[in-house]
Amino acid sequence: MxxxxxxxxxxxxxxxxxxxxxxxxxxxxxxxxxxxxxxxxxAQEIGGAEYGLFLQEKYGVALPEKPAKGDFIEAAAAILGYEGADGTAEFSDLKAGDKWYGPASALFELGVLKGPAVGGDQPLTNAVAVSIALRAADLKELAYTYPADKVERSLSPLGITGKGLGAHVAQELAAAVDTGLLPASEYAGFNPKGAVDRELANVLLGKVLESKGLYKxxxxxxxxxxxxxxxxxxxxxxxxxxxxxxxxxxxxxxxxxxxxxxxxxxxxxxxxxxxxxxxxxxxxxxxxxxxxxxxxxxxxxxxxxxxxxxxxxxxxxxxxxxxxxxxxxxxxxxxxxxxxxxxxxxxxxxxxxxxxxxxxxxxxxxxxxxxxxxxxxxxxxxxxxxxxxxxxxxxxxxxxxxxxxxxxxxxxxxxxxxxxxxxxxxxxxxxxxxxxxxxxxxxxxxxxxxxxxxxx
Known part of the structure; x- marks a missing residue:
């Protein structure tokens, strides 16, 4: 030419x-x-639909309307791009070859899951989803700096206290509020023990991507x-x-x-x-x-x-x-x-x-x-x-x-x-x-x- x-x-x-x-x-x-x-x-918060479209197009992740804990674990492992290095993780309710073992093993090795049980078939609660997301977003060290009084102040917009949540879970929820991992649109009626819907699950995964520099x-x-x-x-x-x-x-x-x-x-x-x-x-x-x-x-x-x-x-x-x-x-x-x-x-x-x-x-x-x-x-x-x-x-x-x-x-x-x-x-x-x-x-x-x- x-x-x-x-x-x-x-x-x-x-x-x-x-x-x-x-x-x-x-x-x-x-x-x-x-x-x-x-x-x-x-300036409005990005919603679950936008995050969901991104998750599906870029990672092939499409959660059900009411995701189980295992669904969320699998999605989190997928977006982190980690499949488990050696397969030596031990769980009380999973063994190598089981449905959720691969992604659970990956998150265990990354310090996101603690075990001993995974409970992959159990309903995913709001508190558990936030905890998994916060750890996957590399924010757990920040969360564990929170003293009890700061935890209570940070949880107040949710209309809840840390009582009955466990120290680490309460800290993780508090840090999720302060960092925006849990957006303000989810504050009203937030029930730590309530079942997560697809909207919130997609938002949490999207926030993980943002925190890791993997989103748009x-x-x-x-x-x-x-x-x-x-x-x-x-x-x-x-x-x-x-x-x-x-x-x-x-x-x-x-x-x-x-x-x-x-x-x-x-x-x-x-x-x-x-x-x-x-x-x-x-x-x-x-x-x-x-x-x-x-x-x-x-x-x-x-x-x-x-x-x-x-x-x-x-x-x-x-x-x-x-x-x-x-x-x-x-x-x-x-x-x-x-x-x-x-x-x-x-x-x-x-x-x-x-x-x-x-x-x-x-x-x-x-x-x-x-x-x-x-x-x-x-x-x-x-x-x-x-x-x-x-x-x-x-x-x-x-x-x-x-x-x-x-x-x-x-x-x-x-x-x-x-x-x-x-x-x-x-x-x-x-x-x-x-x-x-x-x-x-x-x-x-x-x-x-x-x-x-x-x-x-």
Missing amino acids: KAIKGLSGKWLIALFGAAALLLAQPASHVGAATVSAASAVH QYIGYVYDADIATKLHAAYATSDIIDAPKLQGLVNEALEQELITGYNLKDTRFDSRFIDSLKLTYGHSNLKHAVQLIGLLRSEGLNAKVQFEPKTSAFLHLKEWGDPGPNVVQIKNGNFIAYAKEYDLVFEFANAKDKTKFQDVILAYAKKNEADQTGLIAGSWWQPLYFSPTAIDGYEIITNNLITDPDSPYTVHPFSLNENSEKVIEGLKAIDPDAVITPYQFWVDVPFFNYLHGEAL
């Missing part, structure tokens, strides 16, 4: 860079009062009053990504004109959003990002926002002149140029809002004429945004994803579906050990047209 000179450097940077939740959304073109009200929406990652919401400040901070602390091992492979592919560009990303910033509600929007200009957030807000679209740093690499032909900073010259005299970019990843409340995103971009953030007005700053001729799941009005292309098991960095060379096999064969010819996992995704039509060599 030949590099195309007719596009600007910034343009090349962009183009070559390779179930509803519980958030009520305001109507379009909202007034200031509505915006203010909507700003408070995200995002800098805020579109409607946050300080979202612009967070964007500036995220952009200022990101930099050009340097991944020599991976870059050696794809830079050789660039020299061979096997690919025309690629993106470098860092999996440590992965949003972990729900695929069916997720859209990713790529750009390089911070001013554009701030205005895009304002645009979405003005159109009544609230969403979680994650800033994922990205480095774009592309060919800069020597006849184009000075390539600027952050370049590597290759054998034929051309350059590989690197540019600092970002992906804004959005998780919308529902599929309708996700679909509306494209209408907003095409109206206010896509350039159709050289001197076009009425667009936000830095709008591109062919913006890049995409979805991991099918969505009307988008086209399908392939990400020939390259990973390194010893590194958090990943390479994303996009291609047309029909070119993917050739790209992979070429990459494997350069490095037979390369880990390449191609997958298809849905991209906006203007970018798809570019891959076909069309102007718009």
Whole structure:
């Protein structure tokens, strides 16, 4: 594939860079009062339905309406990713090979279960669920610092005392209140000996994930009053990504004109959003990002926002002149140029809002004429945004994803579906050990047209 000179450097940077939740959304073109009200929406506690969707999609965990203790133990072991190292745990009511032995053994080795009995078939009580969750969340040392008077103060919002609970259970419940592991929405009518329902069980598991840094990652919401400040901070602390091992492979592919560009990303910033509600929007200009957030807000679209740093690499032909900073010259005299970019990843409340995103971009953030007005700053001729799941009005292309098991960095060379096999064969010819996992995704039509060599 030949590099195309007719596009600007910034343009090349962009183009070559390779179930509803519980958030009520305001109507379009909202007034200031509505915006203010909507700003408070995200501050509400995440409910069991949202946590449950995450647990099912990311971990395959789907609890029954009234989970038994064993169901909760199994779910906790699944999200902690621990299966039991040696199988030597001994329980009075379980032996190796029994239904709950594997997950119970895992939690025992992690210090979450104490034994001697597990009681996997017994109903799961609120107190037991909170205790298991607090220990799984690595908060037990904090809990056991609580003296009796602090326990009673902390339990008072629940309308209960520590009497009859046992010292450690009372401490664990108190710490769960103070840390937010047990959210305020569960305070009213809380009965330590009552049976847990699926809603609370999902919330507790979600809180464990949050405490362990395993839940969704995002800098805020579109409607946050300080979202612009967070964007500036995220952009200022990101930099050009340097991944020599991976870059050696794809830079050789660039020299061979096997690919025309690629993106470098860092999996440590992965949003972990729900695929069916997720859209990713790529750009390089911070001013554009701030205005895009304002645009979405003005159109009544609230969403979680994650800033994922990205480095774009592309060919800069020597006849184009000075390539600027952050370049590597290759054998034929051309350059590989690197540019600092970002992906804004959005998780919308529902599929309708996700679909509306494209209408907003095409109206206010896509350039159709050289001197076009009425667009936000830095709008591109062919913006890049995409979805991991099918969505009307988008086209399908392939990400020939390259990973390194010893590194958090990943390479994303996009291609047309029909070119993917050739790209992979070429990459494997350069490095037979390369880990390449191609997958298809849905991209906006203007970018798809570019891959076909069309102007718009």
